[in-house]
Amino acid sequence: MLVKKSRIGTFDDWVDLFNQWHDDIGYPTELIGKDYHFETKLGDIDSNEIEFGHFAGKSKWERLTDIPDQRIKDSLAHLIEFQGDTEFASVEQQRNLLERAPTQFDLENIIRINREEMRHGWQMSYVLVTYFGEAGKAQAQRLLERRASEKTRLLGSFNEPVLNWLDFFTYTSFIDRDGKYQLNMLSRSAFAPLGRSMLPMLQEEAYHLAQGNIGLMRIVKAGKISPTIIQKYFNKWLSTAFDLFGQDESSTAHWACFKSPYSGRSSKAADSERQIPEKHRRLCGNDLRRRRQIAFPGRLREAPPAGHAFHRR
Numbered sequence: 001m002l003v004k005k006s007r008i009g010t011f012d013d014w015v016d017l018f019n020q021w022h023d024d025i026g027y028p029t030e031l032i033g034k035d036y037h038f039e040t041k042l043g044d045i046d047s048n049e050i051e052f053g054h055f056a057g058k059s060k061w062e063r064l065t066d067i068p069d070q071r072i073k074d075s076l077a078h079l080i081e082f083q084g085d086t087e088f089a090s091v092e093q094q095r096n097l098l099e100r101a102p103t104q105f106d107l108e109n110i111i112r113i114n115r116e117e118m119r120h121g122w123q124m125s126y127v128l129v130t131y132f133g134e135a136g137k138a139q140a141q142r143l144l145e146r147r148a149s150e151k152t153r154l155l156g157s158f159n160e161p162v163l164n165w166l167d168f169f170t171y172t173s174f175i176d177r178d179g180k181y182q183l184n185m186l187s188r189s190a191f192a193p194l195g196r197s198m199l200p201m202l203q204e205e206a207y208h209l210a211q212g213n214i215g216l217m218r219i220v221k222a223g224k225i226s227p228t229i230i231q232k233y234f235n236k237w238l239s240t241a242f243d244l245f246g247q248d249e250s251s252t253a254h255w256a257c258f259k260s261p262y263s264g265r266s267s268k269a270a271d272s273e274r275q276i277p278e279k280h281r282r283l284c285g286n287d288l289r290r291r292r293q294i295a296f297p298g299r300l301r302e303a304p305p306a307g308h309a310f311h312r313r
């Protein structure tokens, strides 16, 4: 069981917990490599002005005290905690595959993916600890206390076991792809330190998706596993991946996009409020339709197969 510090005071305290988390989940840290150092990475953002919503046109917020509403602070911390939770959970889900890599190439890939997911969790913890006061420190601590194996991670996809390498390739193909959508969304955040965290994470995430796709193509080309079995793995992960998008008419998403990050509504802001959901809905809808076709061939307009469990908490 994780040895808990009663309370973390600094990011260094959090790093101590991070090292204990490795031990607790049994991660062989020697595989991470002596030359690799976990670090916070910040990239450019497209605009220093809030891009849409109620605060469109104003400067992005650099500190917690710049944020004009406690509900916005709470909402941001909530989004960051959920993002961080998925990063550590994925390592817990995949850790058991390290001893069973089919090739050295696959072993090196999964190690790289795991350490980048750890770094993403590190990055989200850094933002929580650095900017969100005592509450943020407690949230960053909890990221290392929940466990996928105990089904206490915050979202359904991240409590499912990853049992084998077909499972892993399907997971990285679809669940990491969902992660890309989330990171893209957060890259536009009105809270600048969160937005700046996204570009390096997105660059690393792209590699994970690619490895998932390459792995699935290798399996299909090898012709050793029947399409029926492969389809079952697609069904397993796509059903939970769709759940990660939330409800179509989500009031939380509406708050996160329009009410919370932005205010001082100009007519430009009001326009953007009307237009962006439709634009995003179209982009997202096209991709979802494509993926649903892969998951449930011939069932594009139907509900998922009976008995399919949906896992959103």
Ligand SMILES: [Fe+2]
Residues within 6 Å of the ligand: 087, 116, 117, 120, 179, 205
């Ligand atoms: Fe990640």
Ligand SMILES: [Fe+2]
Residues within 6 Å of the ligand: 117, 176, 179, 205, 208
């Ligand atoms: Fe990833």
